[in-house]
Amino acid sequence: MRAIWKGAIAFGLVNVPVKVYSATEDHDIGLHQVHNADGGRIRYQRRCEVCGEIVDYADIDKAYEEDGRTVILTRDELKSIPAESSHEIEVVQFVPSEQLDPIMFEKSYYLEPDSKSPKAYVLLRRALEDTDRVAVVQFALREKTRLGALRIRDDVLVLQSLLWADEVREAAFPALETAVRISAQEREMSAALVDSMAGDFEPGQFTDDYQVQLRKLIDAKIEQGESLDTEQTFGAEAAEAGSGEVIDLMEALKRSLEKKRGGGGAAQADDEGKAPAKASRPSASGRSAASKGAGAKTTAARSTASKATASKDSAAKAPAKTAGKAAATEPVAKEPAKSRRKGA
Template sequence: MRSMWKGSVSFGLVTIPVNLYTATENKSVSLRQVHEADGARIQYKRYCSAEGKEVPYAEIAKGYELPDGGMVVLTDADFAELPLPTSRAIDVLEFVPLEAIDPIYYDSTYYIEPQKAAAKPYVLLRDALHKSGQVAIAKVALRQRESLAILRVHSDLLVMTTMLWPDEVRTPEFGFLDEDVPQIRPQELTMAGSLIDSMSEPVFEHGKYQDSYREALEALIGAKASGNETTAPPEAPGKAEVVDLMSALQASVSAAKETRKPAKRKAPAKAKTGEDAAKTDAAVKKRRSKTA
């Protein structure tokens, strides 16, 4: 893997030089915009609306549009002058239980690797963090943006997950939240609990799930690339509409139990006794004498 950031983890008065690597990758099939008639790629040009000409990438800066339509131009030099002490440091601020953080705030995840000669303080922080059962809350600046982040242990590595700021999570505004709460009968709640129990597993096995859409899209592309005709998969049978909630829950519990029922194991063969073995040998000798 290629490092995308170099800096240090600041843990009290301890500084740990580290490299940062993107921990995830998007496996979606990459598609380009093309002209349907001939398959030629659609291209976009960087065009200056004032001068009416194409602009080279080296002359492109960033701009912030004002309410009156004016534009504030920001160059790389402007960004370099911003007071960001976390631009080369992951600054640990405090420690909290992981369950105290709502996953809605999670953004991107990165692997943290110690630089040369920094293995000992790295392992010290890793093991102490693991033993505490907590995660570290830190600040870091990546790609001209400062974020909150959590540091935790995963597969013997320190892992950093950047977080959204509180004002970046939208406030839900839905009409039904202001309406009277529907009355749920106790037996409906009990049956819903039974459905959860029947679909529960002791651990989450990520590997047993597949991206069916991506597999189908790759098969379609492969078929078209080889000149074969493609056929649409059969439509899944539609689900019958169930008006009664209790009936729907009962049917769901029954279906879940049926689909998750373990396969029946064959009974192990009985060990032959001495008497059984003698009978078998006698039968074999009898058949041989007949065929002789």
């Protein structure tokens, strides 16, 4: 285990240095979202709604909104609050354990002695054992002031964070206020059912069947070869997605539109990979060259060097004369020539 926090328990005049560890962990199998068409990883971006830019975590602050006004709180301002930066677990009261409602328990942490001598740690543990009480404490963890309870589990001090009183909802259900008559026989039968199912609680007897079946499903798909090698399948694309450098679709569309508007007909044809090398000439000669190029493609078997240098009129007639054959022999050539004449 790795300590998530260091502090000290303030027990009257006694100071008990401790390391804090998470006492529990989630056993659920970690799943992430992918595109069902190609298995590509789905990732999320921290994008600003004002400027549209992707924001690094280091440039993110927190804010509070109320009545149409937003108050921005910087990290330094939050750290300046004394309670949030304190590493002290202050014992404020010792109470009987039965007075703590289990609904208030939130998360549990193990406390390890963090000094050369564990004497102060053992002294506090013995005090809790001898008095059969739980220590109510206040502490700060992950920028939040918390209420907690110190108790003992297997000779180790356990810190359990508690919900604040206003965080527990009131159970107000009108249906429970209705008078219900239960006969003595019904109560006896329910008590008998409870007795028949009575036993000692042993957590190890219970398993998470869903996670077991999910693990079996994953293993079966791997054995049957129904898996993808992420690096070989996606290569640089997967690495780029992992770095958070995702293409802005709106920006790409905007650039493409500006490029087409600025380039004109010949430039548009050049973008499509079908314009001749001399597409940068004035528009009239460019259209003539495009018409001659299209005619040369469809009449390659019968064209001669003299036809390639003919006048504008004869060059314009050439593609029209051979349009029928061009559609049969090379259907792709007809569409660009038609679109260029329309653009001209």
